[in-house]
Amino acid sequence: MDSSLENLTIGAFARAAGVNVETIRFYQRKKLLTEPVKPYGSIRRYGRAEVTRVRFIKSVQRLGFSLDEIGELLVLDDGAGCREARLQAEQKLADVRARCADLKRIETVLVGLVAECVATSDPVRCPLIASLERS
Incomplete structure (x- = not known):
């Protein structure tokens, strides 16, 4: 040891x-x-x-x-709280999946805005800024 x-x-x-x-x-x-x-x-x-x-x-x-969630898991560490620990992990997984979906939507919007910037030849007005102002 x-x-x-x-x-x-x-x-x-x-x-x-x-x-x-x-x-x-x-x-x-x-x-x-x-x-x-x-x-x-x-x-x-x-x-x-x-x-x-x-x-x-x-x-x-x-x-x-x-x-706070970790504190709850530590209380459950005696083995008797396995079901509760699993439920907490399932909730955390659902939260992570929701955040991933939000990030994917943000990525899609940003890809479109960046593409607009690349495609424009207007030296006066940035389409990205104009689009964000409209939002």
């Missing part, structure tokens, strides 16, 4: 998790990560479980989940 992920200071913990120290503190304030007890006259120490948790948070963030 890799003992390099045990008994970490907050700086070493942040490096191991691939974040900065302020991210660790922010997650603690948001209750996504617990703050270990500080032994009298010593410093707080972190381990593998905390590193894994922060990596999970970052991974789920990349999938588009908000910190």
Whole structure:
């Protein structure tokens, strides 16, 4: 077992998790990560479980989940909440698909506007700007 992920200071913990120290503190304030007890006259120490948790948070963030949604997923992590976790993932998938459809519509409009700009020879009035003003 890799003992390099045990008994970490907050700086070493942040490096191991691939974040900065302020991210660790922010997650603690948001209750996504617990703050270990500080032994009298010593410093707080972190381990593998905390590193894994922060990596999970970052991974789920990349999938588009908000910190509040991640907090809900973390509560469901005991295995009993699999159905609820699936429902959250299905909702996130629907949101992503809706955003993709919106982006596709935006792309179509922009392609047309750019084509109008390329096709015009009017040095006075830009068709893209004129079209946007009409919208």
